[in-house]
Amino acid sequence: MLRYIVRRLLGLVPVFLGITLLVFTLLHAIPGDPAVFLMGERATPDQIAAFREQMGLNEPLPIQYLTFLGSLLRLDFGNSIVTGIPIAAEIGRRWAASFELTASAVLFSILVGVPAGIIAAVRKNSWVDNLAMTVSLVGVSMPVYWLGLLLIYLFAVNLGWLPPSGRIGISEGFGFQPITGFYVLDALLRFNFTALRDILAHLILPAIALGTIPLAIVARLTRSAMLEVLSQDYIRTARAKGLLERWVILKHALKNALLPVITIIGLQFGTLLSSAVLTETIFSWPGIGEWIYGGILARDYPVVQGGVVFVSITFVLINLLVDLSYAFFDPRIQYK
Amino acid sequence: MIRRWKRWRRWQPVLLSMVFALTIVLSNCGGSPDATDSPEASSPAASSEQQALVFGLGGQPANLEPGNITDNNSIYVHEQIYDRLVHFEPGTTSPVPGLATEWSASEDGLTWTFTLREGVTFHDGTPFNAEAVRVNVERWWDPASPTGYRDAGRGYEIWPGLFGGFKGDEASSLVSLNVVDDYTIEFVLNQPFAAFPVAIGSGYFGIASPTAIEEAGPDYGTPGSTAVGTGPYVLDEWRSGDRVILSANPDYWDGAPAEEQLVVRFITDPSARLAELRAGSIDFTVELAPDQLQEIEGDDNLEAVFRESFNVGYLGLNTGFEPLADVRVRKAIALAINRPEIVSAFWGELGVSDPHFLPPSMENFNANDLEVYPYDPEQAKQLLSEAGYADGFDLEMYYMPVSRPYFPTPKPIAEAFAADLSAIGINVSLQTKDWAVYIEDSKKPPGFQSFMLGWTGDYGDPDNFYYYHFGPGGTTDIGEWKSDRVIELLNQARAEDDQGAREQAYAEVDKILYDEVVRIPIVHSQPLLAQRTNIQGWNPSPLGSEPFNTVSKE
Numbered sequence: 001m002l003r004y005i006v007r008r009l010l011g012l013v014p015v016f017l018g019i020t021l022l023v024f025t026l027l028h029a030i031p032g033d034p035a036v037f038l039m040g041e042r043a044t045p046d047q048i049a050a051f052r053e054q055m056g057l058n059e060p061l062p063i064q065y066l067t068f069l070g071s072l073l074r075l076d077f078g079n080s081i082v083t084g085i086p087i088a089a090e091i092g093r094r095w096a097a098s099f100e101l102t103a104s105a106v107l108f109s110i111l112v113g114v115p116a117g118i119i120a121a122v123r124k125n126s127w128v129d130n131l132a133m134t135v136s137l138v139g140v141s142m143p144v145y146w147l148g149l150l151l152i153y154l155f156a157v158n159l160g161w162l163p164p165s166g167r168i169g170i171s172e173g174f175g176f177q178p179i180t181g182f183y184v185l186d187a188l189l190r191f192n193f194t195a196l197r198d199i200l201a202h203l204i205l206p207a208i209a210l211g212t213i214p215l216a217i218v219a220r221l222t223r224s225a226m227l228e229v230l231s232q233d234y235i236r237t238a239r240a241k242g243l244l245e246r247w248v249i250l251k252h253a254l255k256n257a258l259l260p261v262i263t264i265i266g267l268q269f270g271t272l273l274s275s276a277v278l279t280e281t282i283f284s285w286p287g288i289g290e291w292i293y294g295g296i297l298a299r300d301y302p303v304v305q306g307g308v309v310f311v312s313i314t315f316v317l318i319n320l321l322v323d324l325s326y327a328f329f330d331p332r333i334q335y336k
Numbered sequence: 337m338i339r340r341w342k343r344w345r346r347w348q349p350v351l352l353s354m355v356f357a358l359t360i361v362l363s364n365c366g367g368s369p370d371a372t373d374s375p376e377a378s379s380p381a382a383s384s385e386q387q388a389l390v391f392g393l394g395g396q397p398a399n400l401e402p403g404n405i406t407d408n409n410s411i412y413v414h415e416q417i418y419d420r421l422v423h424f425e426p427g428t429t430s431p432v433p434g435l436a437t438e439w440s441a442s443e444d445g446l447t448w449t450f451t452l453r454e455g456v457t458f459h460d461g462t463p464f465n466a467e468a469v470r471v472n473v474e475r476w477w478d479p480a481s482p483t484g485y486r487d488a489g490r491g492y493e494i495w496p497g498l499f500g501g502f503k504g505d506e507a508s509s510l511v512s513l514n515v516v517d518d519y520t521i522e523f524v525l526n527q528p529f530a531a532f533p534v535a536i537g538s539g540y541f542g543i544a545s546p547t548a549i550e551e552a553g554p555d556y557g558t559p560g561s562t563a564v565g566t567g568p569y570v571l572d573e574w575r576s577g578d579r580v581i582l583s584a585n586p587d588y589w590d591g592a593p594a595e596e597q598l599v600v601r602f603i604t605d606p607s608a609r610l611a612e613l614r615a616g617s618i619d620f621t622v623e624l625a626p627d628q629l630q631e632i633e634g635d636d637n638l639e640a641v642f643r644e645s646f647n648v649g650y651l652g653l654n655t656g657f658e659p660l661a662d663v664r665v666r667k668a669i670a671l672a673i674n675r676p677e678i679v680s681a682f683w684g685e686l687g688v689s690d691p692h693f694l695p696p697s698m699e700n701f702n703a704n705d706l707e708v709y710p711y712d713p714e715q716a717k718q719l720l721s722e723a724g725y726a727d728g729f730d731l732e733m734y735y736m737p738v739s740r741p742y743f744p745t746p747k748p749i750a751e752a753f754a755a756d757l758s759a760i761g762i763n764v765s766l767q768t769k770d771w772a773v774y775i776e777d778s779k780k781p782p783g784f785q786s787f788m789l790g791w792t793g794d795y796g797d798p799d800n801f802y803y804y805h806f807g808p809g810g811t812t813d814i815g816e817w818k819s820d821r822v823i824e825l826l827n828q829a830r831a832e833d834d835q836g837a838r839e840q841a842y843a844e845v846d847k848i849l850y851d852e853v854v855r856i857p858i859v860h861s862q863p864l865l866a867q868r869t870n871i872q873g874w875n876p877s878p879l880g881s882e883p884f885n886t887v888s889k890e
Contacts, residue, residue: 032772035493047496048776054491079489083398085558093559093576149607156615164611167578170390170599174581284603286577294395299772 001324008320012313019312020072023305024065034081034299055081057301068305077306082298087306090291095310096181097167098287101210101279102272104203106265108211109218114261117222122249124227132219140216148209148282155205163202165284172198206283210276214268221264225257259329266322270315388597389871389889392609392621396577396602401557402542402565403476403492408623411539412881413580413600417459418542418565421450421469422533423590426875426882427644429697429796431534435464435543435566445528445831452519456589458545459570466521470513471546473523477510478503483546488554494540498794500526528831530838531797538795539881542567568593568885578602584885594873594888613638613866619889620867620874626686626744632866639867644878645688645695645860648801649742649790651753652778652855656815657785659731664723666853670709671716672760678752679859682745688860691850694801694842695860697878701798701842706850716760728761734778734787738771742790742861749858750788778813787813788858796879798842802826805855806845814854822848 035051052058056067071078077087116136120129156164163169167183168176172195178186184203187196229235230253238248277289288307295303326333397410402418405411423434436450456464475484476495479502484490492502501508509529514522525532548556548564555561559576568590569582580600584593601618603609606625612618614635622643624632632640653660653669660666679687688696691706720726735750736743743749747766754764767784769777778784794800804810807826811817822845829841849855867874873886 031770033776034772036772036775047493050496051491051493054486055489079554081489081491083558084401084404084489084554085399086555089558089560090576097577149611152608152611157611160615163617164615165603165608166601166617170388170617173575173579173599174388174597282605282608284578284601284605284608286575286602290577290604 005320005324008323012316015316016309016313019309020069020305021065023308024061024068027299027301027304028061028064030299032299034301068302072309078302080295080300080303082295082300082303087302090303091288091306091310093181094286094288094291095314096178097183097285098273098276098280098289100182100184101203101206101276101285101287102269104207105210105272105276105279106214106269108207109214109268110265112211113215113218114222116219117261118226118249118254120219120223121226121230129223133223136216136219139212142212144209144213144278145282147212148206148279151205151209152282162205163198164205165202165282167199167202167286168195169198169202206279206285209283210272210279213272214265217264217268218261221261222257225260226253229253229257255329259326262325262329263322266319266325270318273311273314387595387889388599389595389884389887390599390601390618391884392603392612392618393600394602394606394609394623395604397580399557400563400571400574401490402472402544403495403540404490404557405540406494408880409602412622414542414565415539415567415881415883416569416582416598416600417563417567417571418544419567419590420537420539420541420543421452422537424537424796424877424879426886427877429646429878431537431796434537435469436533439533441528441530441532441833445530445833446525448523448525448532449516450521450523450533452521453589454519456566457587458548458564458566459585460545460548460564462545462547462564464543464566465518466515467518468546469521469543470515471549472541472543473510473513475549476541477508477513483549485554485556490554494794498535498538498540498800529799530830530832531795531799534795534797535800539879540794568883569598588885590883591885593885595884598884610866613868616868619871620865620887622863622865623741624864624866626683626861626864628866629684629686629864632864637868639869641865641867641874641876642686643863643865643876643880644697645862646697646796646878646880647695647742647790647792647861648693648857649740649788649859649861650693650855650857652784652787652789652814653853654783654785654787654813654815655817655854656782657731659723659725659729660785661815662723663852664719665725666856667709668716668719668723668760669757669762670853670856671712671719672762673753673756673856673858674711675708675858676711678749678756681752682749683859683861686862686864688862689858690860691857692846693805693849693855693857694798694846695793695878698796698798698801701839701846703843703846703850706847709853709856713756713759720760720762725761728763730763730765731757732767732785733764734767734769734774734784736771736774736788737768740790741792741863742859743788744861746788781812781816783813783815789813792880798838798845799826799830802842802845803830806849811854817852817854819848819852 033048035048079086116132120132123129152164155162176195179189180186183199187199235248235253238252276287277293279285280287280290281293288311292304292307295307393409393412395409397413398405398407399410400413400417402414419435421434421436422431424430425432435453435456437453439448439450441448452466458464471483474481476492479486496502499509509525510523511526512524516522542565545564548562552561557563559574563571568585568588570585572581572583574580579602582598584596586592603612606623606628609621610624610628610631613621629640632638653666655661675689679689689708690696691708692702694702720728733750733754735746739745750766754766757764778787778789791801803826806822808823825841825845829838832838832841865876870890872888875886876882
C-alpha cells in the first residue's frame with residue numbers, strides 16, 4: 001500500500017512539469033499585457049516598455065519559464081505583478097473557502113443524487129424515475145450564473161430566508177477569528193453557534209448552485225450502476241434468503257454500485273474546485289476560482305500560474321485519495 | 337468476524353471523534369449562555385454591531401498602498417483610510433485644503449510651496465509633517481527610495497502617467513523635493529503646471545504613515561498587513577476576497593465619522609450587489625448598470641443616487657485614413673449619427689450628450705456657444721459628395737471588447753453607429769480586439785480607421801482630459817492630427833495661474849476641437865449608485881469616490 005502511494009506520488013513529477021509548461025505556454029500565448037491592464041486607457045508605449053523591463057517580462061520565454069519553475073521548487077510563488085500581494089499567502093487565505101464550498105456542493109449532490117438514483121433504479125420507468133432524471137437534467141443544463149441569481153432573488157430578496165451572498169454576516173463577522181479557514185469547523189472549534197448558524201445559512205445557496213453540476217451525473221450514474229447490480233445473481237440469492245428488500249438494496253446492492261459513483265465524485269470534486277469561478281463570483285465567495293479569474297483578466301501571470309498549479313496538484317491528490325478509497329468499498333481490490 | 341472487526345477498527349477513531357464533537361456541541365448548547373471567554377463576546381465591535389455601516393464595493397481593492405493603484409475599488413477604500421494634500425469640496429471638483437492648508441506657485445510657476453496642517457497624527461500615532469510627505473512622494477517618484485520596494489515588484493505606474501516620469505527621467509515634471517521646515521514642503525518642477533495641486537490631490541496619492549511602511553516592508557497594504565493613514569476611518573482587518581473592516585477615527589481633523597464602524601464588502605457582480613442592497617445586507621453601493629435603474633425605482637426601500645459625470649465616451653476618427661483626412665467627411669459622420677436617440681436608448685437618464693469633450697462637471701472651462709451636431713443625414717450626404725465621396729466608402733470601426741462606464745455595451749452601440757452611417761453610404765465593418773491589445777494597437781501607427789474609446793478623469797482639471805488626447809505625442813491614434821494652436825493653448829493654460837485666463841484658453845480649445853471633429857464626444861455618462869432609504873449624508877463626488885465620514889444610518 002505504502003509502495004503504491006509512493007509510486008503514485010513519484011508519478012506526480014511529470015504531471016507537475018506538464019502542468020507548469022502548459023499553463024506557462026497558454027498564458028503567454030494570449031495576447032495582452034499586464035501593463036495595459038494597470039494603466040488602462042492611459043498606457044503609453046514607453047511606460048509599457050519600462051514596466052515590462054522591471055517585471056522581467058522582457059527575458060526570453062524559456063528563461064522566464066525556468067525562473068518560474070525554479071522558484072516553484074523553492075515553494076516561492078512570487079508576488080502578483082498587478083497588486084503586489086504574495087501569492088503563497090493569498091492561496092493560504094483562500095483555499096479553505098474554495099474547499100468548503102466544493103465539499104458542500106459535492107455533499108449536496110450526493111445527498112440528493114444518490115437517493116434519487118436509487119429510487120429511479122428501483123422504480124425503473126415509473127413516473128418517479130422520469131421525474132428524477134428530468135429534474136437532474138434540467139439542473140445540469142441551467143447556467144450556474146443564472147441559477148445563482150434565481151436562487152438569490154427567490155430565497156434572499158423575496159422570501160428573506162437566506163443571506164444573498166458572502167460567507168458570513170456583518171455582525172457575526174466582527175471578531176470571528178478563523179483558525180483553519182474552514183468557517184464551519186472554526187465556528188465549531190470556537191463554540192460560536194450564532195456564527196455557525198449564520199455560516200451554514202450562507203453556504204446553502206452557493207452549494208446548491210454549484211452542486212447542480214455534479215447532481216445529474218451522480219444521479220444518472222447511481223441509477224445505471226444500481227440497475228446493473230440489481231440483476232446480478234447474488235442479489236437474487238439475497239432475496240431468496242428472505243432478506244428484507246430494504247437491506248438487499250441498501251447493503252448488498254448499493255455498496256457494490258457505489259464504486260463508479262465514487263470515482264466520478266472524486267473527479268467532480270477536482271472539476272468543481274476549478275470551475276467554481278462563476279459561483280464564487282456571483283456569491284462573492286472569497287475563494288481561489290474568483291481570484292484566478294481576476295488574474296486571467298489582468299494578465300497577472302504569477303497569480304494564474306501559481307493558482308492553476310495549486311489547483312491541479314490538488315486535483316491529482318484528490319484522485320489518488322479516491323483510488324485508495326476503493327479498497328474500503330471493494331475488499332477484492334488490493335494495492336501492490 | 338475478524339474482517340468485520342478489522343473494518344470496525346479502521347473506522348473507530350472517526351466515529352469516536354464524531355461522538356466527541358457531538359457531545360461538545362450538545363453540552364455547550366445546554367450550558368451557560370453567557371460564554372464570556374469566547375473571543376466574540378470580548379470583541380469591542382460587539383456593542384456597535386447594529387450600527388455598522390455596510391458599503392457594497394464592486395470588487396476587492398488591488399492593494400491599499402497609495403501611489404501603487406489605479407482601480408476604483410482601491411481608491412474607494414483609500415479614501416476612507418488616507419488623506420491627500422489637497423481635497424475637493426464635497427460633490428464638486430473644486431480644490432479645498434486637505435493635509436495642506438494652503439499652497440502657492442512661485443512667480444515663474446516652477447516651484448509649488450505647500451503649508452501643511454499642524455496637529456495631525458497618523459492612526460499609529462506617528463506625527464504628520466513635511467518629512468512624512470517627503471517619504472511618501474519619494475517612494476512614488478524616486479526609484480532609489482529605500483521604502484519603494486521596487487525589487488519586490490512595486491511599479492507606481494500612475495506617477496509617470498500623471499507627472500511625466502520617475503526621478504532621473506528626462507520627462508519627469510518633478511525636479512526636486514525640498515523640506516523647508518516641519519510644516520512646509522516645496523515641489524520644484526521642470527515646467528509650469530497650474531494643475532499640479534489638483535493632480536497631487538487625486539485619489540491615488542494618499543499620505544501613509546512612514547513608520548508603518550517601514551515596519552511592514554514590501555507587504556505594506558496587502559491583506560495580511562497594515563495600511564495606516566490620517567483619514568476618517570482606521571483599518572482593522574482586511575479579509576481577502578471578502579471584506580475590509582474599519583472603525584471610526586474619533587480624532588479626525590475634518591469631523592469624526594457619524595458611524596463607529598464601516599464594513600466594505602467586495603461584491604463583484606452588479607446583480608448580486610443590487611440583490612444584497614434589496615435584502616438589506618448592505619446599506620449603499622456603487623457601479624450599478626443603467627438597466628438596473630428601474631429595479632431600484634420599483635423598491636420602496638431603495639433610492640437611486642447619481643454621481644455627476646466625469647468621463648467622456650468618444651468616437652475617434654483617424655485622419656491617417658484617406659477619406660477621414662478631409663474635415664468635411666468627419667463632419668458628415670458627426671451629422672449622420674443620431675446621438676440623442678442612441679444616448680437615450682443605451683443610457684436613458686444616465687447619459688448626457690453635449691458638444692464638449694470635457695464632462696459637465698467642468699463646464700466653466702467650455703465654450704458656451706456650441707451646439708451638438710444635429711442629426712441631419714441630408715446635410716451629411718451633401719458634405720460627403722462635396723468631398724468627393726458621393727458613393728460613400730468602406731470604413732473599419734473598432735468597438736471595445738470590454739464594458740466601461742462610458743460605453744457599457746460597446747457592440748450594440750457600435751451597431752447603432754454603423755446603421756446610421758450606412759444611411760449615408762458609409763459601409764462600416766465592425767471589428768474588435770482583446771482589450772489590452774486594443775489599447776496598444778490603437779496607438780501604434782497606422783492605428784484603427786475609427787474606434788470607440790473614452791476617458792475617466794484622474795483629477796478635476798481640463799489638462800487631464802486634453803493634454804493626453806490632443807497634446808504633443810497624444811494623437812498617434814488619430815493619424816498624428818495636430819493643431820499648433822491647441823498645443824499652444826494647452827501649454828499656456830498649464831503655465832497660467834489666473835483662473836479666468838485658463839477658462840478662456842480652454843474654451844478656445846473646445847471650439848477648435850468642435851470644428852475639427854477628430855474625437856466626436858458621444859456621451860458623458862453618470863454612474864448609477866443606490867442606497868437604502870435609511871442612509872443619509874452620502875454626497876457622491878464627480879471624481880469617483882468620497883470619504884464616508886458624513887454618511888449615517890438611522
